Amino acid sequence: MDIARSLAPEVDRLVISVYLTTRERHGLDVWDRAQAVGLDSIFLLNDVAEFLLDGRLTEEWAIRRFRYMDAADVIGGLDSLRSGGQIVLADDGYQAVPRLAEFLEWLLASRAEAAAHQWSGTTSEIEELAVLMAPVLAGLAADDFPLAVDHRLLPDPTEPELRLHQHLTTLRFVRADAHGEAWSNAGLTAADALALNALWKGGELPPTASASGLPAGGWATPDPWRITTAGVALRDGIEVETDRRNNVAFESLDRAAAERLVELLRGLPGGSNAAAG
Numbered sequence: 001m002d003i004a005r006s007l008a009p010e011v012d013r014l015v016i017s018v019y020l021t022t023r024e025r026h027g028l029d030v031w032d033r034a035q036a037v038g039l040d041s042i043f044l045l046n047d048v049a050e051f052l053l054d055g056r057l058t059e060e061w062a063i064r065r066f067r068y069m070d071a072a073d074v075i076g077g078l079d080s081l082r083s084g085g086q087i088v089l090a091d092d093g094y095q096a097v098p099r100l101a102e103f104l105e106w107l108l109a110s111r112a113e114a115a116a117h118q119w120s121g122t123t124s125e126i127e128e129l130a131v132l133m134a135p136v137l138a139g140l141a142a143d144d145f146p147l148a149v150d151h152r153l154l155p156d157p158t159e160p161e162l163r164l165h166q167h168l169t170t171l172r173f174v175r176a177d178a179h180g181e182a183w184s185n186a187g188l189t190a191a192d193a194l195a196l197n198a199l200w201k202g203g204e205l206p207p208t209a210s211a212s213g214l215p216a217g218g219w220a221t222p223d224p225w226r227i228t229t230a231g232v233a234l235r236d237g238i239e240v241e242t243d244r245r246n247n248v249a250f251e252s253l254d255r256a257a258a259e260r261l262v263e264l265l266r267g268l269p270g271g272s273n274a275a276a277g
Contacts, residue, residue, distance in 0.1 A: 007250075011175070011265065013270055017270030021118045022111045033103055033106060044081075047065060050154045052094060054095075055090040055091070108162070116162075148174040151173050179242040183196075189213055191211065191212075194209070214231065
């Protein structure tokens with residue numbers, strides 16, 4: 001079973017839907033609370049809150065997490081937090097100072113409430129998912145999935161719904177690691193990979209997009225931008241290689257367990273399935 005291909009859209013749907021539900025239910029409070037602790041931006045914070053609370057946010061992990069952004073912008077965001085007295089460099093990485101930690105704890109509590117609201121009435125499913133996902137998470141190898149493994153090492157939330165969201169986020173990072181390796185091994189830069197993906201999906205490039213390597217490789221033509229037959233073949237191959245690498249993470253599951261994992265995730269409300277809840 002190609003579990004990676006079946007799981008990817010469900011994991012994306014569920015992870016993103018909790019963020020959207022959090023914004024819908026608590027978004028009006030974010031800026032007031034952020035400004036109260038001296039923040040003029042929450043750039044990066046929604047994605048690294050757990051790491052800052054645990055004192056383990058490294059520049060390396062942040063750059064890998066935001067691999068489609070310019071690394072200088074990621075480092076600049078961290079430098080801004082540090083110069084503003086919001087984070088300090090601890091033994092294992094950057095850590096939030098108490099006033100920022102209070103805001104981040106509220107942010108995670110809001111996410112926990114949103115997840116509990118979204119997945120109300122699914123207690124037994126969440127418990128079964130925890131059992132099915134445990135060997136997958138425990139078996140992740142740092143050489144194959146460095147982003148995901150660092151995320152897996154975060155303390156588990158006490159709330160079962162937030163814990164599920166955190167574990168699903170780890171699985172999302174598994175695919176991010178697999179995909180990053182696939183396109184980098186194909187000789188693409190992050191900017192070219194992002195541009196090729198947009199063209200492959202039939203979209204247009206944003207005005208600020210950089211795709212300088214695509215014409216040189218024969219993968220796209222400019223003015224207007226169009227993906228070539230070679231570009232389609234390359235991107236199709238990247239998707240196959242992403243799935244192959246992603247599937248490695250689920251080798252501990254037999255077919256029945258893998259199918260049950262997909263079935264349970266498809267049944268959880270969120271995104272296009274929100275009405276199911």
